[in-house]
Amino acid sequence: MKRVLVIHGPNINLTGTREQNVYGEINYEEINNIIKREASKLDIAVKIQQTNSEGEIINFIHSAQNNFDAIIINPAAYTHYSYAIMDAIGAVQIPAIEVHLSNIHSREEFRRKSVIASKCIGQISGFGPYSYVLALNAIKLLENSMEG
Known part of the structure; x- marks a missing residue:
């Protein structure tokens, strides 16, 4: 099991x-339930x-090493x-997928640039909570393609 x-x-x-016109009406708990x-x-x-803390995100990424197959x-x-955060993703050498609820490429100019993407195997944005669902399916598809 991955x-x-x-x-x-x-x-x-x-x-x-928060900004339902951008991030949708589905709340945090329901997003997590969809993922689960x-x-x-x-x-x-x-x-x-x-977390709302950059340092905690980095600690989460570090803790993934030897404990998780993907992020x-x-x-x-x-x-x-x-x-x-980009450096942390690169350091642990675990496949990572960047996701966003909104389409960052259709928003303000500063939001169109991702420094994280260069260390990720892919980026999914604009599908609300289903961005996470698509990422999970991508991980499963990659797992199946490596087994076959």
Whole structure:
């Protein structure tokens, strides 16, 4: 069974009430329930963590080494400038997928740049909580393609 660490960054805990026109009406708890249901269907064990702190995100990434097979990370606003998170992802050498609830490429200019993406195997954005579902399916597809 694949083990996946899901990391939610700053303000993700406020989804459902924060800027619903951008992030949707589904709240944080339901996003996590959607992730857990999909992971169960795919026979993937998930651990979900959220923090508003850049240092904690880095610690979560470091703790994944030797404990998880993949990382799904929504670095939120840290996406655009956290070289420290980028370096942490590169250091642990665990496949990581960057996800976003909103389509960062259709938003303000500064949100269109991701410094994290260069260390990730892929980026999924714009599908609300289903960005996480797509990332889980990508991990499963990659696992199956390596077995075959």
